[in-house]
Amino acid sequence: MEIMVFFSLLLLVCSVSTNPTEADNEIVDQQISNQQPCQQDIHAVLREMAVSLAVQKLCSEVKLIKLLFTLLDHSTKLKELDGHETELDRQTTEIDQLKQQLQDKQVAFSTSLLDRGTLDIGPFNTDTTLIFKQVFTNIGNAYNPHTGIFTAPVRGVYHFECHAYGYADIMTRVELFKNGERIFIILELQPSHIWTSSNGASLLLEAGDHVFLRLSANARVRDSQGHHTTFSGHLLFTM
Structure with missing residues (x-):
């Protein structure tokens, strides 16, 4: 008789513990709702970081392009300067030759x-x-x-x-x-x-x-x- 009463009480406890109450459901829903904003914040931060990295990369590429154009401009100016120096040397040589010819004629x-x-x-x-x-x-x-x-x-x-x-x-x-x-x-x-x-x-x-x-x-x-x-x-x- 005592054994039957014990099993009856055990079944009652198990049935109570395995069936969630409305309070339990509210707690679970609250936890899920708290996790969703956290995940959304992480995705937003990741997107901002990706955008920031892309902007930095673009700025670096723009600076590199500007540097290349500057170097190209300097190279062009150096070539022009070399051309002017070559022309000046040629004219100087011609002047020296003319002077020598004039001296030879005197x-x-x-x-x-x-x-x-x-x-x-x-x-x-x-x-x-x-x-x-x-x-x-x-x-x-x-x-x-x-x-x-x-x-x-x-x-x-x-x-x-x-x-x-x-x-x-x-x-x-x-x-x-x-x-x-x-x-x-x-x-x-x-x-x-x-x-x-x-x-x-x-x-x-x-x-x-x-x-x-x-x-x-x-x-x-x-x-x-x-x-x-x-x-x-x-x-x-x-x-």
Whole structure:
């Protein structure tokens, strides 16, 4: 009898615990309603973070594009500057060439055998190149006062003149040479007195050709403070 009563009470308790009441249902509904706003807030935050990251990425890309355009602009300006420098160098080279051509066309010299005093040159046993030491004019520096040789700087026609002073019974014989070719002779011989003889020629010279005066063997020439023995020349025109 007691056992039957116990089982009856147990079944009653189980039936009460397994059937939810309205209060229980309200509690569950409240928990569900509290969870839904929380999930919605998380999704909203995630969306905002995604948008923020996208905006930051876009800003970074825009900055990168601006930087690339800036670099491209600088590169273009550098190329333009290089082009200007190249053009400036070309113009400078042309100006230097024109200056050199102008200087080459300005050729003239005038010299005398002695720079001071009175002196006889010769006679010698062999032909001797005369060195004119007194330089009055040497435009273009084509005449060398150390060797007595004129060197043509450009191809053209040049005119040369020579005056030679002699005296007494020793002949005066001076020859003008173009490289190894004799062009003309100044020759004078008298038993007494003094004399001055001269000669001249216009020559077509190539650049680098040499022109000089040579005193013949056994001949003599004199110069003094009056500068009677002279050698001069100038460029007439280029060719």
